[in-house]
Amino acid sequence: MQSTKENAKSLTNLSDLQKEIVESVRSGRSLLGKDGALTPLIKQALEAALEGEIEAHMASEEDDSSNRRNGKMRKLVNSESGTFELETPRDRNGSFEPQIVKKRQTVITEELDNKILALYALGVGYKDISKQMADMYGYEVSPATITSVTDKLLPTITEWRNRSLENIYTIVFLDAMFFRGRGEGGRVSDKVLYNIMGINQAGYKEILGFYVAESEGSNFWLGVLNDLKARGVQDIMIACVDGLKGFPEAIQTLFPRTEIQLCVVHQIRNSIKYVVSKDQKPFMVDLKEVYQASTKELAEHNLTKLGEKWGSRYPMVLKSWTTHWEHLSAYFKYSSDIRRLIYTTNPIEGFHRQVRKFTKTKGAFTSDNALFKLVYCACQKIQEKWTMPVRNWAMTVSQLDIYFPGRLSLGLK
DSSP states (O other), X not given: OHHHHHHHHHHHHHHHHHHHHHHHHHHTOXXXXXXXXXXXXXXXXXXXXXXXXXXXXXXXXXXXXXXXXXXXXXXXXXXXXXXXXXXXXXXXXXXXXXXXXXXXXXXXXXXXXXXXXXXXXXXXXXXXXXHHHHHHHOOOOOHHHHHHHHGGGHHHHHHHHTOOOOSEEEEEEEEEEEEEEEOGGGOEEEXXXXXXXXXXXXXXXXXXXXXXXXXXXXXXXXXXHHHHHHTTOOEEEEEEEOOOTTHHHHHHHHOTTOEEEEOHHHHHHHHHTXXXXXXXXHHXXXXXXXXXXXXXXXXXXXXXXXXXXXXXXXXXXHHHHHHTHHHHSGGGGSOHHHHHHHSSOHHHHHHHHHHHHHHTTOSSBSSHHHHHHHHHHHHHHHHTTOOSOOTTHHHHHHHHHHHSTTOOOOSOO
């Protein structure tokens, strides 16, 4: 008799709920999300399913006379349709294990986690993620919850950072960017993120990896290059790097056939810092005659003239150009298309600027993993746009094949 009354009550409640849903549609009120009209229906459906589960469980334990139903437990659960209080039935022995909403489970759909990950991948800060989830779903998300959800990326990141690479890269750009991070004792200090971008034989750009250290140095780069080799890279034709001392030697230790091109733009920036402001404009006019020369011979002639005019005033600057000239001038032997690609590390610096858009909400990263997660998300979003080869690649790779005979594997006979 009691069951008949409960069924009649459920039918009445369902009828009222149907009327409410119809009224919500007419009024334009949302069915899902915070205060959505469907939220009570989902709650009712889940509780009905849980009742079915415990009835089946109790029927399976008919031989155990000591076990019986033991009331219900209430907990707040979060779903894409909203947050609500769910009543879960219990048994005296505690042997009932609900399946549709498990014990200690407070999120009943992975969609919420996916939305948190999607917002995080766009560089949205923790506060804004929490606000959006509350506005859309009535789901209060704490920073600890966001961290727990985004930590699901860590195994994927580890796998991605250790993936196999192609055996040949035509051009590789190596550069570093700096972040603020918290170390032991909560002390904030600079951390260096080393990034490597490669252009494969088909002309497509790819981020080969990223690495974190406390400071930039050639010894660490040697470890990075060893990692590339362990992941399958056998040959690099041209490596474009900044002016870090010992960097060319580190590269050629592991890749002796690689041609080194120091970033001319880095060299210019470092030079102009040591020229007084009133001399900077005329100095740059003369310096352009060096790095924009049509041939290496002309560039060397203009470098001599630059030294004659400015050497006595800025000997340290001129010494830097002459000392590093071998690696600064490597690009002169190539065509204009290749020159534009390699005379500067601008391609990877452009990547760095895009990464900054994702990390700008962070004052200081709490750990290396926190940095890795956001940079990995930035990498995936940025690389989605790299769907075309480098400009004029067919002509470029043909010339590279001439400059580096027998080293490309283009599948042509």
